[in-house]
Amino acid sequence: MSGSVLGLVSPVHAKFFSAPSYGWGRRRSKCRIYSSILVSATLVATAEPSTYDSYEEMVYAVVLKQAALTKRERISRGVLDESVPLSGDLLSDAYERCGEVCAEYAKTFYLGTLLMTPERRKAIWAIYVWCRRTDELVDGPNASYITPTALDRWEKRLDDLFSGRPYDMYDAALSDTIAKYPVDIQPFKDMIEGMRLDLKKSRYRNFDELYLYCYYVAGTVGLMSVPVMGIAPDSKASIESVYNAALALGVANQLTNILRDVGEDARRGRIYLPLDELAQAGLSEDDIFAGKVTDRWRNFMKGQIKRARVFYDEAERGIFELNPASRWPVLASSLLYRQILDAIEANDYNNFTKRAYVSKAKKLLSLPVAYAKATLGR
Numbered sequence: 001m002s003g004s005v006l007g008l009v010s011p012v013h014a015k016f017f018s019a020p021s022y023g024w025g026r027r028r029s030k031c032r033i034y035s036s037i038l039v040s041a042t043l044v045a046t047a048e049p050s051t052y053d054s055y056e057e058m059v060y061a062v063v064l065k066q067a068a069l070t071k072r073e074r075i076s077r078g079v080l081d082e083s084v085p086l087s088g089d090l091l092s093d094a095y096e097r098c099g100e101v102c103a104e105y106a107k108t109f110y111l112g113t114l115l116m117t118p119e120r121r122k123a124i125w126a127i128y129v130w131c132r133r134t135d136e137l138v139d140g141p142n143a144s145y146i147t148p149t150a151l152d153r154w155e156k157r158l159d160d161l162f163s164g165r166p167y168d169m170y171d172a173a174l175s176d177t178i179a180k181y182p183v184d185i186q187p188f189k190d191m192i193e194g195m196r197l198d199l200k201k202s203r204y205r206n207f208d209e210l211y212l213y214c215y216y217v218a219g220t221v222g223l224m225s226v227p228v229m230g231i232a233p234d235s236k237a238s239i240e241s242v243y244n245a246a247l248a249l250g251v252a253n254q255l256t257n258i259l260r261d262v263g264e265d266a267r268r269g270r271i272y273l274p275l276d277e278l279a280q281a282g283l284s285e286d287d288i289f290a291g292k293v294t295d296r297w298r299n300f301m302k303g304q305i306k307r308a309r310v311f312y313d314e315a316e317r318g319i320f321e322l323n324p325a326s327r328w329p330v331l332a333s334s335l336l337y338r339q340i341l342d343a344i345e346a347n348d349y350n351n352f353t354k355r356a357y358v359s360k361a362k363k364l365l366s367l368p369v370a371y372a373k374a375t376l377g378r
């Protein structure tokens with residue numbers, strides 16, 4: 001099975017690229033040779049796309065690299081050349097502030113983190129804040145002033161915090177986290193690359209291009225989180241497959257986010273949908289800007305929602321390979337976020353003018369459901 005949780009080096013998301021109605025079929029014949037290039041896998045941010053048949057293959061090379069790092073427990077994040085300057089109460093305050101930011105900006109994720117062990121929760125908060133600040137550079141109030149040079153400066157700051165030279169208290173919390181957990185710098189760099197892409201690109205010709213974007217801005221979060229969540233010591237799954245599941249959860253979340261925000265993005269002149277699939281469904285860019293819910297649109301949306309659910313299913317299999325203490329929170333946040341897809345259906349696919357919304361009651365109900373699923377197994 002492609003992307004099997006127990007698989008060794010298997011093609012990753014083949015099935016996500018294949019859905020009969022839109023001709024998403026793809027072959028990733030090169031995936032098998034990746035085992036031999038584990039150590040020298042090119043980084044996505046600097047990869048030469050022509051080396052690969054698709055962006056999906058390129059992303060998979062990063063998954064393999066991250067997995068190999070975990071396996072060898074030697075993390076290529078640079079040597080800490082100074083100790084993290086904050087300690088004791090100041091460090092506790094820094095983490096607490098990170099928690100407050102997470103609670104303010106992302107109630108769903110915050111809820112998930114409350115189910116984690118205190119140490120892991122703090123680390124995830126620090127990662128969350130860095131991701132949120134990175135996203136705010138291109139999505140926040142000052143977005144129109146952000147240039148590639150500003151992103152270069154943000155990346156330099158990232159290098160510094162990974163070397164134990166944080167600029168502020170949020171960075172200091174992350175410096176502490178990366179000193180405690182084997183978190184690699186590459187997914188962080190790739191997220192910045194995603195922001196660079198967002199500055200210059202507002203159309204995606206096919207799903208492969210969209211997949212790369214989803215990896216950059218959300219799949220990376222999965223790769224950053226696994227070292228903190230931890231893999232169950234008795235897991236029989238390959239490390240690659242667990243990272244692959246984490247990547248799938250990020251991609252699933254981002255696809256959901258995109259499907260929820262079609263109207264909002266169109267009003268900013270952006271279309272995060274595969275243009276070739278739109279055309280095959282008989283839809284044009286103008287149809288997106290017109291924002292009319294037609295049968296063509298409903299059919300197109302059904303295919304997109306189906307694909308997002310396949311990514312969630314793939315992710316959920318990997319959740320059972322995480323440390324038992326991490327399963328419930330991750331499963332809870334997965335169940336919570338995937339309900340946005342149900343809400344889009346309940347809105348009769350009107351994601352142009354109606355925001356898909358999950359009620360508080362439904363969100364709360366997901367917690368015991370996730371708990372039961374996490375403790376009883378699949």
Ligand SMILES: CC(C)=CCC/C(C)=C/CC/C(C)=C/CC/C(C)=C/[C@@H]1[C@@H](COP(=O)(O)OP(=O)(O)O)[C@]1(C)CC/C=C(\C)CC/C=C(\C)CCC=C(C)C
Pocket residue numbers: 105106109112113124127128131132135139217218219221222223225226229242243245246247249250253254257315316318319322329330333
């Ligand atoms: C418990 C848990 C899920 C922890 C992860 C928390 C974390 C570090 C989140 C960071 C999210 C973030 C700020 C990313 C920056 C880019 C971005 C905004 C991406 C979108 C998130 C949704 O946020 P929102 O709805 O607020 O978006 P708007 O900008 O407002 O439109 C994303 C859709 C990405 C979210 C991706 C994840 C949370 C990845 C989850 C994967 C794991 C935790 C790995 C789990 C492990 C296995 C094996 C499955």
Ligand SMILES: [Mn+2]
Pocket residue numbers: 135139
């Ligand atoms: Mn955003």
